[in-house]
Amino acid sequence: MLLDISRDHPTPIPAQIAAGIRGAVAKGTLAPGDEVPSTRALATQLGISRGSVVTAYDQLEGEGYLLSRQGAPTRVHPELTMAPASESSATTGISHKIPRPRISLKPSPGSAGTIKPAAWRKAWREAAAELGGGVDKSGEPELRLAIAEHLRLARGMAVSPEHIVVTGGSREGLMCILYALGADLKVGVEDPGHPGLRRVIPLGGHRVVECEMDAEGVVVKQLPANLDALLVTPSHLYPFGGAMPAPRRAELLNWAKRTGTAIIEDDFNTELRYRIAPQPTLSTLAPSADVLTLGTFSTLLSRELAAGYVVASPATVTRLKEIRGVLGMPVATVTQRAIASLLRGGVVRRNTRAVHRALAQRRQVLQDRLVPLFDDARLAPGDGADFTVQFASHLERDTFETRLLEAGIECGHESSLWTDGGEGLVLSFAHLSDGDFAGAVDQVTRAATLGHAQTST
Template sequence: MLLSVSPELPIPLPTQIAQQIRLAVTNGTLQPGDTVSSTRALARQLGVSRGTVVTAYDQLISEGFLLAAQGAPTRIHPALTLAPPAQGPQRDTRPRTTPRARVSLRPSAGSAGAVRPAAWRKAWRDALNADGASLDKTGEPELRAAIAEHLRLARGIQVDPAHVVVTGGSREGLQLILYTLGSRLRVGVEDPGHPGLRRVIPLSGHEVVPCTTDPGGVVVGELSDRLNALLVTPSHLYPFGGAMSASRRSSLLNWATRTGAVLIEDDFNTELRYLISPQPPLAALSPGADVLTLGTFSTLLSRELAAGYVVASPTLAPALRETRELLGMPVATVTQRAIAHLLDRGYVRRNARAAHNRLARRRKAVAAAVVPALEARGARVTVPEAGGADVTAGFPTVALRQQFEDQLAASGVECGHESSLWSGGGDGLVLSFSHLTDEDFEYALEAIHPGKTA
């Protein structure tokens, strides 16, 4: 098994190992039933501690990629089902006229960038040297306590650690919530809204109900009383960029209390807002409505880190904990403890402050390069008022939009489309710059407005 890792990368070493094994499985290099190196042998091969490899293997075992049995070598899980290669016409080997996209500007949850490698290494070492795992299947107690303390300091809210459940990220967290709420749910989503989580709903067997949304958030007066749940982003309305007003929040909470619908607040990117202070989560405003808050660590730590949390209402917390225990914990114990160390030592809050500075610089560069380039083509451009570096552009004709897209595609830059945000379509473009590396950001600016880089 040929793997390689680098401590200089911002991605934690166990994550690097796990990623490469997943890739080897999905591309067929490793097949179900194949044995993999022992933790000791792989650690020796890579020049890392055995605990680092154990953490990676634990994560893959929890995901179902690996199977470990007492007295037997660790194997790729024999029952693992892989999608067969797509069957289609013979590949066209002629040269492409349009290069494969190098940079994607499609809407992304974004990332504040990675914690410094030295900080990660210390967090992993301390986590590996800690005592054995707890018996709590809803998450390590130290991580749940660290999340509660982080929310107190960053968002000004009091959270009972007993109401915090650790998840494998926002998507897994939403699946956990939907499993808990029941089958055949009618789940409302913002229309328009960020496309990321809404795709999880039909995959879980539930009905997606588009709900009219304006720059102030979901329009409460048009909500159906037959919704079982409503997924909202009141602190970061996409693609408008603003936040839901206090009066609209109050109306939404009153609606949820009256109808019995569960509010699921996706708190994505809230801590990256820097022009407007983030408002408290809906759960902090009304004890009467059932509100579940989805959080993720990928934004403030690393986009490669599949870990997050749900903060449950007191009435739903027992059921959510029971579901978590039945499904099992998708995040390795050592990973949880490493995240707890980073939260406790303030790395996450410092990372957020650094991200604010970086996003402010990008926003300035977008205003200087991207907005004029779009307006020169007759586009109507909107930049979010609360910060970030995303823009939406509506063109006077489809031909002008296509011309702009073709220009970027020729340089390997892929655009996002409004149609991914609206149930009824939308023919404008959405260009997201917040999640890009510095190198890709410069490349995209040059493609859009040659000679006008940051």
């Protein structure tokens, strides 16, 4: 089975594997009943971690593409039927004049990651060697215990493992929370704010209510009194770049208690944004409030891990566990044990310190090399590596973007990254490998320099 997998592609490796197998089935290269390589054999063939293959196979088995039975090889599901391929299925929709982008500078959670391959291999090896003892649908007890200890050390949260529910990432975690809160909810979101999670809300039949934001977070005095829940990112305010100060947090928590509104706190990227100590979570400031915290492992460990957690409030923990029990556990047991091993062994804390150093170095490079090339450019506040550029006209912006696309680099637009966004471009360098970072800086420099040369002539 030949699969085209690239570590430089912005799509996570498990997703690339799953897409490759789906494509092979659709083309007829793999037929129903065909045996596929074992997870170990395919990982060796592709030169990747076995955990990535396990994650992909679990996803495909859940979709009905693969069938696995104890003591038998994994196969393409014998009862799988595929619709005839469309005549236009071979077209990619990408212009032949502009190559597919090789490097994406669109803002993305997480960093390039500094966890050593040896640490990954050790964690996966130990996790795979453990005998299975059943599946806890709330998450493996050892992982929930490791998460609680990590939150105590990194976030100052005194959390019982019984209040932690493992999820398939932040989006799946938000879906579980909304299921637990009820049906036909009015869910407030930050405006302006990052659109990532807000797009999940309508999928459950809930109504999105945009709530006014300023540089200190949601404007509490302007919040509707009839919200069922409010989704906030107090430690990472888009597009302002700062964090919600303590007085605003207290005001928000008092409002939530008075109105009976559940607060859903998206705590993404927090550990990577503060070199000394992050601000406390909302649940830490008001333990008795109905605050649920969303966390993910993509920022601390790897963007390839579709895994996260919810810290439930006392009011929702029972219902949330019931929902998790009905939906089942989307994260493979081996994956959970490997994550627990990395958390327990101090790998995550060491990785976080290394990421801080790397981000500081990258910010300095961007400040020295790229900011002076533009009339209106700035680095986002905090410790990240997001770079925003404004242009005098749409034509100038589009010309610059086209030059980057021709060099195999895509960037984000303010207008599409958050509601009520601007007209500039956003270039994020935090998640790139060292090689891609150097190449991207060179290409942005060339595109900007060429633009100056044409303007002067």
